[in-house]
Amino acid sequence: MTTVLIRGAQLPDGSATELLIEGGVIAERGSGLSRSGATVVDADGLVALPGLVDLHTHLREPGFEQSETVLTGTRAAAAGGFTAVHAMANTSPVADTAGVVEQVASLGAQHGYATVRPIGAVTVGLAGERLAEIGAMARSRAAVRVFSDDGKCVHDALLMRRALEYVATFDGVIAQHAQEPRLTEGAQMNEGALSSELGLAGWPAVAEEAIVARDVLLADAVGARLHVCHLSTAGSVEVVRWAKARGIRVTAEVTPHHLLLTEQLVADAAAPYLPRYDARFKVNPPLRRDEDVLALRAALADGTIDIVATDHAPHPIETKECAWQEASFGMVGLESALSVVQAAMVDTGLIGWADVARVLSRVPAEIGRLDGYDAPFEVGSPAHLTLVDPAGRRTFGTDALHGKGVNSPYLGRELPGRVVATLHAGVPTVLDGELRDASEVSRG
Amino acid sequence: MRHLLTTEGLPREQALAILDVAEDMAEVATRAVPKLPTLRGRTVANVFFEDSTRTRLSFETAAKRLSADVITFSAKGSSVSKGESLKDTTQTIAAMGIDAVVLRHSASGAAEVLAASDWIDAAVVNAGDGTHQHPTQGLLDAYTLRKALHGDASRGRDLDGVRVAIVGDILHSRVARSNVWLLATLGAQIHLVGPRTLLPVGVETWPVTVGTDLDEVIAQRPDAIMMLRVQQERMHAAYFPHEREYANAWGLGDERLARLPADTIVMHPGPMNRGLEISARAADSPRSVILDQVANGVSIRMAVLYLVLSGSDTREVAV
Numbered sequence: 001m002t003t004v005l006i007r008g009a010q011l012p013d014g015s016a017t018e019l020l021i022e023g024g025v026i027a028e029r030g031s032g033l034s035r036s037g038a039t040v041v042d043a044d045g046l047v048a049l050p051g052l053v054d055l056h057t058h059l060r061e062p063g064f065e066q067s068e069t070v071l072t073g074t075r076a077a078a079a080g081g082f083t084a085v086h087a088m089a090n091t092s093p094v095a096d097t098a099g100v101v102e103q104v105a106s107l108g109a110q111h112g113y114a115t116v117r118p119i120g121a122v123t124v125g126l127a128g129e130r131l132a133e134i135g136a137m138a139r140s141r142a143a144v145r146v147f148s149d150d151g152k153c154v155h156d157a158l159l160m161r162r163a164l165e166y167v168a169t170f171d172g173v174i175a176q177h178a179q180e181p182r183l184t185e186g187a188q189m190n191e192g193a194l195s196s197e198l199g200l201a202g203w204p205a206v207a208e209e210a211i212v213a214r215d216v217l218l219a220d221a222v223g224a225r226l227h228v229c230h231l232s233t234a235g236s237v238e239v240v241r242w243a244k245a246r247g248i249r250v251t252a253e254v255t256p257h258h259l260l261l262t263e264q265l266v267a268d269a270a271a272p273y274l275p276r277y278d279a280r281f282k283v284n285p286p287l288r289r290d291e292d293v294l295a296l297r298a299a300l301a302d303g304t305i306d307i308v309a310t311d312h313a314p315h316p317i318e319t320k321e322c323a324w325q326e327a328s329f330g331m332v333g334l335e336s337a338l339s340v341v342q343a344a345m346v347d348t349g350l351i352g353w354a355d356v357a358r359v360l361s362r363v364p365a366e367i368g369r370l371d372g373y374d375a376p377f378e379v380g381s382p383a384h385l386t387l388v389d390p391a392g393r394r395t396f397g398t399d400a401l402h403g404k405g406v407n408s409p410y411l412g413r414e415l416p417g418r419v420v421a422t423l424h425a426g427v428p429t430v431l432d433g434e435l436r437d438a439s440e441v442s443r444g
Numbered sequence: 445m446r447h448l449l450t451t452e453g454l455p456r457e458q459a460l461a462i463l464d465v466a467e468d469m470a471e472v473a474t475r476a477v478p479k480l481p482t483l484r485g486r487t488v489a490n491v492f493f494e495d496s497t498r499t500r501l502s503f504e505t506a507a508k509r510l511s512a513d514v515i516t517f518s519a520k521g522s523s524v525s526k527g528e529s530l531k532d533t534t535q536t537i538a539a540m541g542i543d544a545v546v547l548r549h550s551a552s553g554a555a556e557v558l559a560a561s562d563w564i565d566a567a568v569v570n571a572g573d574g575t576h577q578h579p580t581q582g583l584l585d586a587y588t589l590r591k592a593l594h595g596d597a598s599r600g601r602d603l604d605g606v607r608v609a610i611v612g613d614i615l616h617s618r619v620a621r622s623n624v625w626l627l628a629t630l631g632a633q634i635h636l637v638g639p640r641t642l643l644p645v646g647v648e649t650w651p652v653t654v655g656t657d658l659d660e661v662i663a664q665r666p667d668a669i670m671m672l673r674v675q676q677e678r679m680h681a682a683y684f685p686h687e688r689e690y691a692n693a694w695g696l697g698d699e700r701l702a703r704l705p706a707d708t709i710v711m712h713p714g715p716m717n718r719g720l721e722i723s724a725r726a727a728d729s730p731r732s733v734i735l736d737q738v739a740n741g742v743s744i745r746m747a748v749l750y751l752v753l754s755g756s757d758t759r760e761v762a763v
Contacts, residue, residue, distance in 0.1 A: 188552075193646025197452070199552035199576030199621060202645055272453065275560035277553030321561075322529055323551030325574065 050376030051083025051384025063092025076403035081386035234295035279327030314405025392418035582622030612672030
């Protein structure tokens with residue numbers, strides 16, 4: 001087992017310490033530590049964060065291995081500072097049985113780059129008609145606690161009510177993809193003056209807000225907890241704020257891209273020389289307006305929004321190299337997430353690194369009922385951590401991408417921050433800014 | 445100009461240049477042999493991912509009058525139905541050696557995506573992209589308006605102060621979008637009319653006035669009234685209760701036709717739903733310039749093909 005000695009890192013609370021990692025846990029902390037044979041990491045000037053936990057990742061395996069696999073997706077995760085990812089259920093076959101979720105979890109465990117926590121489907125085949133084997137998935141070796149039909153909305157109110165009640169039995173949570181299907185038939189981008197000008201079918205904010213409003217009321221009525229995926233509008237923020245004030249057990253996430261990017265990227269009036277209709281910016285839910293971005297940032301800062309989750313959605317090149325309407329929805333996000341959060345939230349002075357640790361590690365782990373993230377950097381805690389150089393700046397390019405997808409909206413954009421090292425259960429997955437080989441990381 | 449993709453942002457001088465070249469092209473049609481040798485040896489590919497016999501024939505006629513060779517690709521049904529991709533189709537045709545692609549596609553922005561890509565070198569002329577643009581339609585409408593108002597003295601004139609009402613399904617209409625930006629650039633005052641369900645969100649940011657009452661528009665005596673086609677697929681999608689109610693409120697029926705000033709011209713991009721958005725009397729009345737629009741379409745498309753292929757004007761038209 002690797003022994004690692006980290007010197008001079010600054011913890012999220014601002015204090016500095018040395019950390020000795022041995023046997024997969026934080027073995028010692030303090031100053032003047034030494035251990036012969038240890039890999040020494042000079043973390044002077046770096047911020048040590050607890051290992052990042054993504055509650056919303058598309059690993060695509062089984063079924064869509066041309067887009068991503070558990071191995072390539074968790075390599076991307078490690079490169080971005082993540083030590084745990086929650087794998088969405090929209091695979092083929094759908095993760096709606098114990099067999100599929102156990103397979104996905106064991107692939108993750110075998111590769112070793114990150115803990116893979118499968119998310120179970122709410123309904124069989126994501127079809128929205130009858131409940132999937134939620135109990136069997138919860139009791140399986142994968143111990144599923146988050147259930148989602150993500151990509152599709154559980155739009156049937158009765159089915160949603162039953163799902164909320166049923167998962168409560170297993171201390172689970174429904175992660176809702178809030179999209180009223182009839183209001184978004186054929187929808188392509190945020191509904192507004194720009195969609196009208198471009199002739200792209202509009203995706204109204206109310207299609208999201210109406211479902212969020214309904215679901216918080218349902219959660220209240222049955223006393224269950226609800227998680228809302230990828231909030232994208234100022235109106236959704238208002239609904240969640242109201243629900244929390246009322247004591248409803250709702251948590252909410254925002255993606256990095258909704259914290260930084262707007263619909264103007266589809267056609268930038270200020271930059272008419274840029275090509276329009278670039279499908280890299282096509283995502284579900286769509287990029288919204290400036291005022292939505294500002295509302296989402298404020299909500300993340302004040303705690304209305306609990307976490308940041310990537311919605312990492314890799315796609316093969318040909319599904320983006322086409323007309324907008326024909327392109328797939330989605331962006332890769334694991335490798336860029338921390339940099340984007342730094343750009344949108346930290347460098348703007350809205351939150352500090354302790355908040356980053358909260359929204360990207362502790363709280364997503366809590367929502368997912370993932371152990372080992374409640375007391376980071378304490379002696380005896382699992383050594384999931386990442387070292388970040390916040391002063392680093394880079395022009396984000398495909399060399400920063402380690403999954404199969406290159407559908408990043410940030411290519412060519414300058415982003416702050418750089419992941420220098422990632423340790424997953426004491427094993428370095430990234431060292432000196434380089435992803436380590438599978439053979440050095442694999443658990444067999 | 446390199447491509448013709450959209451009328452939005454098309455400079456006024458450029459638009460007028462196209463209209464004036466079209467005047468020259470119209471004269472060719474009156475000759476005993478209505479043909480110019482200008483584009484001999486050049487090949488124009490009509491790439492139609494969406495059926496449109498009229499537009500395809502118009503471009504084909506235009507190219508042939510300029511002595512260009514024409515090849516045609518028609519994808520059956522919708523391109524969205526995972527057939528050959530835009531990239532593969534255009535690259536395949538380009539590999540046969542072509543100078544211009546006339547692209548009709550059901551996806552908004554398809555022509556812009558093709559022009560911005562490095563897939564092919566050929567000039568791209570947008571012949572209709574989804575619900576976005578159909579720039580040669582806008583140009584032929586501007587040409588028709590100018591001709592109706594100024595006749596033989598049209599050359600060099602813009603549409604300053606001309607009042608045009610566009611009526612019907614603005615939301616899904618690339619004809620409306622093409623006209624709005626172009627006619628506004630040329631100085632026209634545009635009024636959009638239709639049921640709220642068929643007016644785009646954010647239309648108040650366009651260079652137009654907007655209303656829902658067709659009779660009010662007629663009372664204001666516009667110089668031209670352009671009736672848009674009501675697509676079959678809108679009829680049962682809750683945009684309006686049924687055809688009769690639509691025709692009563694937003695159709696140019698006989699009674700409204702009678703109230704129109706004698707010099708108001710009636711336009712329609714075709715194909716018409718007679719009895720729905722326009723009555724047979726209105727379509728066939730002396731005020732109707734609907735067939736002039738078709739004839740002028742050939743002149744406009746000759747002008748556009750000439751300008752993108754002759755290299756006589758290297759200015760970028762748009763994007």
